[in-house]
Amino acid sequence: MKNVLHGRCTGCGKTHAAVPALYTCPACGGIIDIEYDYDYIKSGIAREPFAARTEFSMWRYREFLPVEEGSPRPRLRVGASPLYSAEALGKAIGLPRLYLKDDGLNPTSSLKDRASALAVVKAKEGGFSRIACSSTGNAASSLAGNCAAEGMETVIFVPRRAPQGKVAQLSIFGALVISVDGNYEDTYRLSAEAIEKWGWYNRNAAINPYLVEGKKTVALEIGEQLGFRSPDWVSISVGDGCSIAGVWKGFSDLSRAGLLDRMPRLLGVQASGCCPISTAFTTGEPVARAAENTFADSIAVGVPRNPGKALHAMRASNGAAVSVSDGEIMEAMRLMGRFAGVFAEPAAAASLAGLKKAAAEGIISPGASAVCIVTGNGLKDVQSGIAAAGEGVLALPPDMKELERALAGRCIC
């Protein structure tokens, strides 16, 4: 990997060779960050500008990715998700210059596909044939899907509360699913022990530094889709902390490669029923274990694994953190559906709810441009969609007279 220098520990600062199974720091157990040779990257882009590229997937940004030059691109098309200009929705939340990045249109319907695709490549480079992870759902289904397409095996640890849609995906993709009777923390611990014992490739967020590198491609795409002019703000929901860390890394990469004028400010959004990271951001205190009381299952992470990179992303970008109630998330789901035609899962809608709150509280000014990252498809969690939508359905017999009466009540006559 001529573009990669090494992995550097975010704790003790030591550098380590960027081998596929580089997880946490061998010296201190700290989280690793992959460092690049930006001069090498710049020369690659100079030779072949993005506008001339015909690859439409996350692999369009290959010089920013820590994979061997000869590694085959995985089969599923991950990335290249659309960025929508969403003025009507923006007006509804007080930020007319709003964009939606719909990452629910990835192969397994979440942003996590970006991380899993990278994990699959690294596992193959390392000669592994089985990959494991623990997950609230999306990381798992994305790993299972991306592995199935490559003929690799997966062992998935999910907490019992994972929504049916996500578990159905796992089973269909042929994963070995361990449903753990406990919370995310219990699930995570069991997976860590098992991975250690059986020597599987580890696709656990934070532990595996390559995942953030996959996730960052969402920011690389936003950058290119906006003509390499940075938006004022980018909002994303926060669970373990790896996704917002990826967003920061992506914009930072573009900036260091001389492609972006400035960094956007990052808004990290948590559910108020589980907000250890946004609390730490606001209070300045260390991150403390939190309860997991929210229907936004993808970000219900009481003991986040990567709070350091997440807090760094918000602080280094002069950003902010907010937390939003489940009611505010449901309202955001309705608004996004009605005004933009995008159906988001609760955690994904949280990022819109956070923007609304940040605008209302004056954290973001009304004239600012903002990108809301939609991290997962609402079809992942239909029950929550139904709860959010409310009962708007008119149930009727097949009879015109009945229909006329019912519609008169809706002012259609």
Next chain:
Amino acid sequence: MKNVLHGRCTGCGKTHAAVPALYTCPACGGIIDIEYDYDYIKSGIAREPFAARTEFSMWRYREFLPVEEGSPRPRLRVGASPLYSAEALGKAIGLPRLYLKDDGLNPTSSLKDRASALAVVKAKEGGFSRIACSSTGNAASSLAGNCAAEGMETVIFVPRRAPQGKVAQLSIFGALVISVDGNYEDTYRLSAEAIEKWGWYNRNAAINPYLVEGKKTVALEIGEQLGFRSPDWVSISVGDGCSIAGVWKGFSDLSRAGLLDRMPRLLGVQASGCCPISTAFTTGEPVARAAENTFADSIAVGVPRNPGKALHAMRASNGAAVSVSDGEIMEAMRLMGRFAGVFAEPAAAASLAGLKKAAAEGIISPGASAVCIVTGNGLKDVQSGIAAAGEGVLALPPDMKELERALAGRCIC
């Protein structure tokens, strides 16, 4: 529309001006087909070859689409779905040269987005602000989503059996949903009366000739993705008959514009619990009303609205029709998930089940290349996904000893 000549009735042959609200033939009630000036189309492609285009959506093929030159492109990114080479899955069904076209990655997760996007443009051209349709689900949710993104209103008629995921999408998108206590036929009839009475734009399949034109873009994409070399076979599930008609039209368009060497043979697949069109194809008898006994709700259409165009597609392409049981569809869902990492809804998996059957019966030879069109995402109907996947989940307490015992039973030790 310089590329469009007129609409021609497939019944009496009369031509009619291609106005936005051209539905069935004003003379005889027959189904209309839009006819093009292929010389005009050829000159457009000569000026700007596809390889040079940067538009990645169905609007990449604008000269093949019946829209005014000045009509704005709708907001949601419809089309540009991936075509995967799927050898492992192909081997599992006896057709190693298999490709999957995953149209479940459209904005509302089905191929129907292609038709709805076109309907939205035509409705706007005609000055309509409200669009209506009846649907087993996917047409409805795609219409609701595409309309929401454009600030248009939708009235949707669904039969009561429509799966929850699809109805949740409708409500989230703010559609006025009429849930009809009856089958698809009852639902359709009520919608037709209501559309007539209130003058809404009609997005009912078959009635509106522009929908097939939107659907055909899936074939245009397959053509380009295969380097304008036709596959031997293309398989798609059949309900009303409009989608396979669209596939035929797309390949025919490419052929008539001189872009394709030959036409692929089309395989139309129905569920054996509801197969009026495949029965008519096989027997040569007229299409007869059928029961709607299949879990593949998207193709459970007992009284298809467009059997003529569907039968023509199969016959004119020297194709075939098969029907597959619900059990065969479930097996296809599992195979597609495990060997290709694609989660298909039942109707979408039917097209794979049909290919497997056609290969087993010698209709398709093992060396043939075949494209399986995946018409909708499995997340649309999670219950069926769970039913198809079976109970493969290991439920355990968070305890390593228990895990070791359980995995030993799976030969992991």
